[in-house]
Amino acid sequence: MTKVSMKVNGKAVSRDVPDNTLLVEFLREQLRLTGTHVGCDTSQCGACTVHVNGRAIKSCTQLAVSLEGAEVTTIEGIANDGELHPMQVAFNDHHGLQCGFCTPGMIMAGIDMVNRYQAQGKDLTEEAIRFELEGNLCRCTGYHNIVKAIDDAAGKMTGMARAAE
Amino acid sequence: MSTGIGARVKRKEDKRFITGQGRYTDDVRVDNQAYAAFVRSPHAHAKVTSIDKSEAEAAEGVIAVLDGRQLTGDGIGNLICGWAVSSKDGSPMNMGPWSALATDRVRYVGDAVAVVIAETKQQARDAAELVAVEYEELPVVASSTAALEDGAVQVHDNAPGNIVFDWEIGDEAATDAALAGAAHVTEMRVVNNRLSPNPMEPRSAVAIYDSAEDHYTLYTTSQNPHVARLVLSAFYNVAPEHKLRVIAPDVGGGFGAKIYIYPEEITCLWASMKTGRSVKWTADRSEAFVTDAHGRDHVTHARMGFDANGKIVGFKVDTHANLGAYMSLFSSATPTYLYATLLSGQYDIQNIYGNVKGIYTNTVPVDAYRGAGRPEATFLVERTMETAAREMGMDPAELRRRNFIGSFPHQTPVIMTYDAGDFAGNLDMGQAAADVAGFPARKAEAASRGKLRGLGYSCYIEACGIAPSAAVGSLGAGVGLWESAEVRVNPVGTIEILTGSHSHGQGHETTFAQIVGERFGLPIENVSIVHGDTDKVQFGMGTYGSRSGAVGMSAIVKAMDKVEAKVKKIAAHVLEASEDDIVIEGGAVKVAGTDKQMLWHEVGLAAYTAHNLPAGMEPGLKETAFYDPVNFTFPAGCYIAEVEVDPETGVTKIIQFTAADDFGTVINPMIVEGQVHGGAAQGIGQAMLEGVVYDEDGQLLTGSYMDYCMPRADDVPFYRIEHNKTICPGNPLGMKGCGEAGAIGTPPAIINAITDAIGNNDLQMPATPLKVWTALQAAQKPMAAE
Ligand code: FES
Numbered sequence: 018m019t020k021v022s023m024k025v026n027g028k029a030v031s032r033d034v035p036d037n038t039l040l041v042e043f044l045r046e047q048l049r050l051t052g053t054h055v056g057c058d059t060s061q062c063g064a065c066t067v068h069v070n071g072r073a074i075k076s077c078t079q080l081a082v083s084l085e086g087a088e089v090t091t092i093e094g095i096a097n098d099g100e101l102h103p104m105q106v107a108f109n110d111h112h113g114l115q116c117g118f119c120t121p122g123m124i125m126a127g128i129d130m131v132n133r134y135q136a137q138g139k140d141l142t143e144e145a146i147r148f149e150l151e152g153n154l155c156r157c158t159g160y161h162n163i164v165k166a167i168d169d170a171a172g173k174m175t176g177m178a179r180a181a182e
Numbered sequence: 183m184s185t186g187i188g189a190r191v192k193r194k195e196d197k198r199f200i201t202g203q204g205r206y207t208d209d210v211r212v213d214n215q216a217y218a219a220f221v222r223s224p225h226a227h228a229k230v231t232s233i234d235k236s237e238a239e240a241a242e243g244v245i246a247v248l249d250g251r252q253l254t255g256d257g258i259g260n261l262i263c264g265w266a267v268s269s270k271d272g273s274p275m276n277m278g279p280w281s282a283l284a285t286d287r288v289r290y291v292g293d294a295v296a297v298v299i300a301e302t303k304q305q306a307r308d309a310a311e312l313v314a315v316e317y318e319e320l321p322v323v324a325s326s327t328a329a330l331e332d333g334a335v336q337v338h339d340n341a342p343g344n345i346v347f348d349w350e351i352g353d354e355a356a357t358d359a360a361l362a363g364a365a366h367v368t369e370m371r372v373v374n375n376r377l378s379p380n381p382m383e384p385r386s387a388v389a390i391y392d393s394a395e396d397h398y399t400l401y402t403t404s405q406n407p408h409v410a411r412l413v414l415s416a417f418y419n420v421a422p423e424h425k426l427r428v429i430a431p432d433v434g435g436g437f438g439a440k441i442y443i444y445p446e447e448i449t450c451l452w453a454s455m456k457t458g459r460s461v462k463w464t465a466d467r468s469e470a471f472v473t474d475a476h477g478r479d480h481v482t483h484a485r486m487g488f489d490a491n492g493k494i495v496g497f498k499v500d501t502h503a504n505l506g507a508y509m510s511l512f513s514s515a516t517p518t519y520l521y522a523t524l525l526s527g528q529y530d531i532q533n534i535y536g537n538v539k540g541i542y543t544n545t546v547p548v549d550a551y552r553g554a555g556r557p558e559a560t561f562l563v564e565r566t567m568e569t570a571a572r573e574m575g576m577d578p579a580e581l582r583r584r585n586f587i588g589s590f591p592h593q594t595p596v597i598m599t600y601d602a603g604d605f606a607g608n609l610d611m612g613q614a615a616a617d618v619a620g621f622p623a624r625k626a627e628a629a630s631r632g633k634l635r636g637l638g639y640s641c642y643i644e645a646c647g648i649a650p651s652a653a654v655g656s657l658g659a660g661v662g663l664w665e666s667a668e669v670r671v672n673p674v675g676t677i678e679i680l681t682g683s684h685s686h687g688q689g690h691e692t693t694f695a696q697i698v699g700e701r702f703g704l705p706i707e708n709v710s711i712v713h714g715d716t717d718k719v720q721f722g723m724g725t726y727g728s729r730s731g732a733v734g735m736s737a738i739v740k741a742m743d744k745v746e747a748k749v750k751k752i753a754a755h756v757l758e759a760s761e762d763d764i765v766i767e768g769g770a771v772k773v774a775g776t777d778k779q780m781l782w783h784e785v786g787l788a789a790y791t792a793h794n795l796p797a798g799m800e801p802g803l804k805e806t807a808f809y810d811p812v813n814f815t816f817p818a819g820c821y822i823a824e825v826e827v828d829p830e831t832g833v834t835k836i837i838q839f840t841a842a843d844d845f846g847t848v849i850n851p852m853i854v855e856g857q858v859h860g861g862a863a864q865g866i867g868q869a870m871l872e873g874v875v876y877d878e879d880g881q882l883l884t885g886s887y888m889d890y891c892m893p894r895a896d897d898v899p900f901y902r903i904e905h906n907k908t909i910c911p912g913n914p915l916g917m918k919g920c921g922e923a924g925a926i927g928t929p930p931a932i933i934n935a936i937t938d939a940i941g942n943n944d945l946q947m948p949a950t951p952l953k954v955w956t957a958l959q960a961a962q963k964p965m966a967a968e
């Protein structure tokens with residue numbers, strides 16, 4: 018058991034956990050933030066995607082104890098005072114989800130890719146979105162509407178301060 | 183904005199999913215929670231000679247280690263197949279015993295032999311490693327071909343030659359005669375590759391035993407919770423139905439894999455009674471690969487004969503269907519009644535004969551996966567048509583046109599009566615949308631860049647809305663396939679719809695509300711949909727076979743008919759008018775042609791206060807209906823794929839994918855298109871990427887996403903979708919169903935396009951770059967030799 022403290026969705030949390038606890042287990046089982054999902058055991062599906070210190074990572078590949086002091090944002094933490102994030106709105110607008118299981122990971126990956134491309138001044142083309150989604154599997158939507166949703170949200174996120182996330 | 187039939191209404195259910203508040207089975211945690219881990223066979227076929235549990239029992243946190251002898255000793259029944267298929271000699275199918283935990287013999291890698299219940303998931307897993315099982319290995323048959331060899335080991339003692347059934351349909355003599363007289367015969371050997379369904383949410387179960395009431399609750403990832411309860415009660419003796427509640431909360435995709443009741447759910451329920459603890463199990467993805475029923479896995483030889491005008495005269499089909507090591511719940515129906523009954527495709531064929539052998543092998547059980555039998559039929563028919571056209575030097579679209587069924591109803595020689603369709607219209611629509619006329623120019627342009635372009639068609643038909651109870655009963659089904667609904671109008675006028683259909687991505691909370699809102703002139707916010715809980719919903723057969731619209735919504739319509747009749751009676755009484763003059767419009771119940779009206783909620787209140795009801799009328803406003811369809815429905819369409827192959831590498835890119843579907847009435851085009859997108863991606867997966875591979879020892883070589891290639895965003899294109907609409911005469915809304923079309927229609931379009939590009943008809947799925955390149959080399963060899 019090791020004590021680990023981090024900031025999750027803006028709130029300081031601290032727990033004693035077994036050393037082999039994955040971040041996704043920490044979030045789901047210790048904090049009961051069940052919006053982050055587990056879809057595979059080989060780090061390929063991306064259902065577990067969260068942001069750590071502002072970057073998207075697969076929370077099934079990080080040990081909780083290695084994230085002492087980190088700032089973690091999950092799907093539960095991206096709406097701002099009840100106002101949905103533009104990426105969340107875009108997934109609803111474009112029917113970017115069906116069963117919803119991949120959706121939290123898709124939204125977290127989508128926000129991250131828009132932020133990265135905008136920070137670098139690069140154009141997030143359709144090809145780029147598809148390429149960037151390499152690590153996120155969806156079995157329901159055929160990706161068509163996910164690509165459209167991310168593309169639309171990218172437009173709406175322009176100018177949104179990165180820090181606002 | 184309209185929210186009625188045909189409106190692109192955004193989904194009501196999305197909010198909880200996009201905010202991380204969906205509630206899936208693995209999110210459920212109850213008091214007294216313990217965790218299960220299964221001990222699974224590493225061998226494809228072996229005798230279990232001993233199980234030593236002592237070390238595991240002594241491990242930290244372990245509550246119990248339970249095995250198959252204890253399970254059968256407690257009277258838990260064997261798993262069953264719910265559809266009886268007979269062999270052509272009239273003998274019943276040879277179903278071998280399948281215990282939730284194997285007792286003396288294991289038959290595939292992953293077969294469970296014991297379960298560990300512990301305080302934490304990790305403790306359960308660690309202890310499962312400590313259970314010492316001794317096996318005596320047996321020879322293995324890992325494919326249908328190996329299973330049929332002389333002297334092959336018997337997977338089940340009661341299935342000689344590993345044949346579960348040797349079934350036939352159609353007239354063999356007439357078909358042989360027709361083929362003998364044909365001007366041209368096209369012969370095909372077609373492999374329909376084995377797939378793993380892979381809903382993104384792995385299967386999961388939380389079983390809760392309440393000893394005070396001797397009652398069980400099961401949260402589970404099910405497409406059909408009532409069927410699960412029925413089977414768990416009637417066949418597995420877990421508990422009688424009134425002592426078992428099954429809840430399928432948010433379910434993360436199904437695609438068939440979550441129809442069946444698996445050993446894990448049974449074991450968790452039983453273990454919760456044994457241990458007095460709530461027992462939870464969630465599959466790893468690698469566990470899903472060795473426990474979720476696989477799909478497809480057919481090897482088929484077929485011969486199609488044509489007369490000199492290109493008219494089909496006969497079609498003879500011989501299929502070997504791998505059923506895996508045990509017979510899953512609907513495994514017998516999938517390669518027979520859901521497959522060979524569609525061998526007529528969209529074509530007028532007078533002579534058809536199909537012979538299907540169901541075969542045991544030492545692999546994971548095989549059952550329905552999105553499309554279930556109909557993709558296999560479509561792939562065979564449409565590959566054969568395209569190949570025949572090429573052999574006869576005809577335009578493949580023209581060959582299809584010459585053979586299309588043009589008048590309805592049409593009786594095929596293989597049971598089905600097609601009720602409505604417009605096959606030529608679908609093809610026209612597809613060709614126009616795909617700009618087939620411009621293809622030669624595009625092909626030439628590609629050639630100038632050194633690329634090979636190809637175009638392929640698929641004119642699919644499926645039998646959906648499964649199905650009339652009497653009809654499926656006569657074919658061997660153990661259940662009726664109706665659907666039920668209850669419409670509850672509350673005293674304040676809001677409505678709850680309780681439906682036996684289950685939504686695991688299909689958007690029922692929106693589309694079902696749309697038909698109710700339209701009918702009564704209410705905002706869809708005032709309508710909520712309740713599903714997935716056997717304690718709430720009266721009964722239901724669940725969601726599969728594209729049946730939630732054609733069957734599930736029809737049941738809602740029938741219940742709404744009854745509500746409407748009662749509403750009119752109440753309003754007529756209160757407003758002192760004739761019932762025939764009452765109309766329901768814009769949230770009000772009016773006397774036509776007057777300004778007399780009651781608001782919708784006033785009628786609701788009147789029904790419940792019961793102060794002023796017609797004499798003899800019962801209070802309340804709540805009606806139930808069970809709807810049994812009169813026929814299957816027949817969605818059909820034309821898919822056209824255009825691909826570009828790089829001859830240097832065999833890498834194939836889908837340039838354009840066009841779907842012209844006829845689903846009858848469409849309630850919400852946005853959702854219907856989404857269904858086609860997802861189905862098409864699965865079809866592209868089957869055609870180009872996916873394939874379950876076993877080695878000859880029965881070891882699964884594709885047991886994770888490292889080896890099993892799922893379609894990713896950059897493997898698929900944007901899809902172009904058109905809707906033709908011939909109304910289905912069989913149900914009140916005129917719906918045909920849209921859930922499986924994409925998975926059914928897509929694979930042959932893709933393979934027909936690739937084979938067109940490379941000039942070699944001999945190409946099996948998945949058409950990986952290596953296979954495409956190899957086929958291309960084979961096609962070019964004769965030229966090189968010249
Ligand atoms: S669960 Fe993390 S990538 Fe699949």
Ligand code: FES
Binds near residue numbers: 157
């Ligand atoms: S919406 Fe179901 S997996 Fe993506």
